[in-house]
Amino acid sequence: MKPKNKRLLTLIAFVTMTSLGFTILLVSLRENLIFFYSPTEVFEKTFDSNKKIRVGGMVKKKSVEKKIKEIDGRKLEEITFIITDYNKEILILYVGILPDLFKEGQGVVVEGMIKNPGVFNATNVLAKHDENYMPPEIKDIKTIKENSNGI
Amino acid sequence: MVSELGFVFLTLTLVLSSLSFAQLSVKGLGFEVFNFSQVKLTNAIFFFTLTSFICLTYSFLDSDFTLDVISKNSNSQLPLIYKFTGVWGNHEGSILLWLLVMTFFGFLFSSSSLVSPTFKDEVLKVQNSLCFLIVSFIVFTSNPFQKSFPPPVQGADLNPLLQDPGLAIHPPFLYMGYVGFSIIYSISVAAMTEQSNHFLKILKPWVFMSWIFLTCGIGLGSWWAYYELGWGGFWFWDPVENASLLPWLTASALLHTIVIADKKKILVNWTIALSILTFILSLLGTFLVRSGVLVSVHAFANDPTRGVYILLLLASISFYGIFKFINHQKQNQENFHIKLISREGMISLNNIFMLSIAFTILIGTIYPLFSSVLFNTKISVGAPFFNSILIPVMFPFVFGMILGPFTKWNRDDLLLILNRIKILLLSLILFSLITWYINFRDPVLSIIFIILGGCIILSSLFEFLQILRNKNRLIKIPKKMIAQILAHSGIGLLIIGATGSSILKEEKIQFQEIGESISIKDFNVEFIGVKKVEGPNYLSQMGEFKIIQNNKLLTILKPEKRFYNSGKQVTTEAAIYSRFSGDLYIALGEVHENKTQWTTRIWFNPYTLWIWIGVIFLASGGLFSWFNSLKKRK
Incomplete structure (x- = not known):
């Protein structure tokens, strides 16, 4: 093969490989995105019950309840609490240990799926490092609250 | 009084480093006005910062x-001890530490006798200019010597999560790595001005040193996350973790390439490009941590002006490096040809893989940022994305890692290589079959990855045996090969450890009554009770669990829940029983109203210990190369 042809072949191979890689990358990215919603947005949209989403807001005061439930012969603690953006509220169901920084009246982000309308099955309650830190999503909600004088 | 003095010295650093910055800028415009000894200036900057x-x-x-x-x-x-580590347990102090490390490396470089004075001058000019950018960031946006008014009687306390030996040493190590790349950047930029290949020998030890520190820094960080956060995992694909992995990947590519560049005097431009890229990615990591633009567990409460300043800093350093590189590239085109089946070819493949992985992680990390700016949608990219890309990439990567070390320089033939390592191939096949047979009940993916990891370790072992045979013929063991064997086995161990602690882990969450036993794997975990223990500045509820295997008491694990007096914050201290076969990991949750039942979370994480051993192997491989390159400089 002439060197010129060889170079062309290498170039074609390179371009195909890169574009193939890039396509796989983007497809995989699309499939694995987790969208974030506020409780109000959750009520406005319908959701696939198998797709993970995140919901963030403030934990409503005095809404945290703990019950003992038996699943597969093991006793588990089922925690329910309400997340609010001072407009709509959503009930969260979670089995597990809450992160250390989880408190009533403070911001939280949960990850999970909506199995039944109005109930959010959380698989993960997100922890934070710093008690002063607010995820930007929740910061927006807090400003809304302050502007409307804390409804 | 002392703090005022500190600020005075910081300001002096600013003034002195601005001289270098001014000189570099003026020179860029074509003038040559001032001339002074960069070495003396560098020393002064270091001592003032110190x-x-x-x-x-x-x-x-x-x-x-x-x-x-x-x-x-x-x-x-x-x-x-935590008053001391608290110095860098906050934004302002940690950036000052960053500056200190930066000026220290400048100082070290300036005292080297092996570098020609003109080249040294050129490098220090760039390094001091970088210092100027950082110190102005400190003085104008994050001054640690800012007064509080009125001064409080008592402090708010160091975040309890940071009151831990693992986290106390994690940031300095990470910074030594990140900041080490600043001198690599300076050397590369200066080399483009000076136009010599001599810089490769000077650059090499710095690359290895920074890489070792970064490796240890990342390792320490995930070790801390593993035992302190009580989530049972060691890596979460959190944006900030990813940000530290990016320069690590490009630096790993760099330390492979620099070997060819130094030996064959080819790919020199590529080496320069990787050096610049690595430092840019280190800065990007800092930007992500310090600006709070990404939703991350590491995000601290932040001031947005800092984000803007770091972004400007990142942009100017990147543009300067890239601009210089493009100019240099035009004047110094390299003409060379690399055969795929040769050592150079294999190392090039390694570079392609490392960069592809880095690119994937970069996209996954910053995509949410773009999406929130461009489309105003709030999203995050989950761990499945990273896994779905990395898992298929691992196969060619591992094959390359096994074949690479047995491939000859210049040109080789695949059949000849396979013939050379036929005993190894046979044992790898045998090992794979046995592993498959023993573990056939486990998920397929886990078996495949354990085989891949094991194959890397076996082939490294094989290489080592070959060297030992050579040794009988009185040939000195090449340090370079020892380094490569150690580092590659480290990767093998890491793959096995990561597979075990992700795919194979078992988890049990339950309400456990005092006296009740939970069985996990072949262990019985008996809950004895919880007692109150008083720490120096916290009150702890310490659970006690008997770990019993085959009716034999192995140990008593004591996970804690700590309440810190000052911030009213709670931290979880997991208790871990580590063995080669896996970790038994217990985290204590909350107590039920009846006071006899506690939520407990028990994990069995197979092979987790191998991850930490893998990191030690990687670092010691780096150490061998480092010492070797220090000696060879002369």
Whole structure:
């Protein structure tokens, strides 16, 4: 093969490989995105019950309840609490240990799926490092609250 | 008084480093106005920064709450060691530490006798200019010597999560790595001005050193996350973790390439490009941590002006490096040809893989940022994305890692290589079959990855045996090969450890009554009770669990829940029983109203210990190369 042809072949191979890689990358990215919603947005949209989403807001005061439930012969603690953006509220169901920084009246982000309308099955309650830190999503909600004088 | 002194010295650093910056800028415009000794300037900058840092440390140890940083991040009841580590347990102090490391590396470089004076001058000019950018960032946006008014009687305390030996040493190591790349950047930029290939020998030890520190820094960080956060995992694909992995990947590519560049004097431009890229990615990591633009567990409460400043800093350093590189590239085109089946070809493949992985992680990390700016949608990219890309990439990567070390320089033939390592191939096949047979009940993916990891370790072992045979013929063991064998086995161990602790882990969450036994794997975990223990500045509820295997008591694990007096914050201290076969990991949850039942979370994480051993192997491989390159400089 002439060197010129060889170079062309290498170039074609390179371009195909890169574009193939890039396509796989983007497809995989699309499939694995987790969208974030506020409780109000959750009520406005319908959701696939198998797709993970995140919901963030403030934990409503005095809404945290703990019950003992038996699943597969093991006793588990089922925690329910309400997340609010001072407009709509959503009930969260979670089995597990809450992160250390989880408190009533403070911001939280949960990850999970909506199995039944109005109930959010959380698989993960997100922890934070710093008690002063607010995820930007929740910061927006807090400003809304302050502007409307804390409804 | 001490703190004022600290600020004075910081300002002096700013003034002195601005001289270098001015000189570099003026020179860029084509003038040559001032001339002074960069070496003397570098030394002065280092000592001034050191004094400033000592002043801050003294104020921390002295609990001087008139300083804003100290009043927010320390407390008079804090144990002495955490008063000390609290210096970098906050934004302002940690950037000052960053500057200190940066000026220290400049100082080290300036005292080297092996570099020609003109080249040294050129490198230090760039390095001091970088220092100027950082020190102006400190003085104008994050001054640690800011006064609080009125000064509080008591400080707010150091975040309890940071009151831990693992986290105390994690940031300095990480910074030594990140900042080490600043001198690599400076050397590369200076080399483009000076036009010589001599810089490769000077660059090499710095690359290895920074890589070792970064490896240890990342390892320490995930080790801390593993035992302190009580989530049972060691890696979460969190944006900030990813950000530290990016420069690590490009630096790993760099330390493979620099070997060819030094030996064959080819791919020199590529080496320069990787050096610049690595430092840019280190800065990007800092930007992500310090600006709070991404939703991350590491995000601290932040001031947006800092984000803007770091972004400007990142942009100017990147543009300067890229601009210089494009100019240099035009004038110094390299003409060479690399055969795929040769050592050079294999190392090039390694580079392609490392960069593809880095690119994937970069996209996954910053995509949410773009999406929120461009489409105003709030999203995050989950772990499945990273896994779905990395898992298929691992196969060619591992094959390359096994074949690469047995491939000859210049040109080789695949059949000849396979013939050379036929005993190894046979044992790898045998090993794979046995592993498959023993573990056939496990998920397929886990078996495949354990085989891949095992194959890397076996082939490294094979290489080692070959060297030993050579040794009988009185040939000295090449240090380079030892380094490569150690580092590659480290990767093998890491793959096995990561597979075990992700795919194969077992988890049990339950309400456990005092006296009740839970069985996990072949262990029985008996809950004895919870007692109150008083720590220096916290109150702890310490659970006690008997770990029984085959009716034999192995140990008693004591996971804790700590309540810190000052911040009213709670932390979880997991208790871990580590063995080669896996970790038994217990985290204590909350107590039920009846006071006899607690939520407990028990994991069995197979092979987790191998991850930490893998990191040690990687680092020691790096150490061998480092010492070797230091010796070869002469």
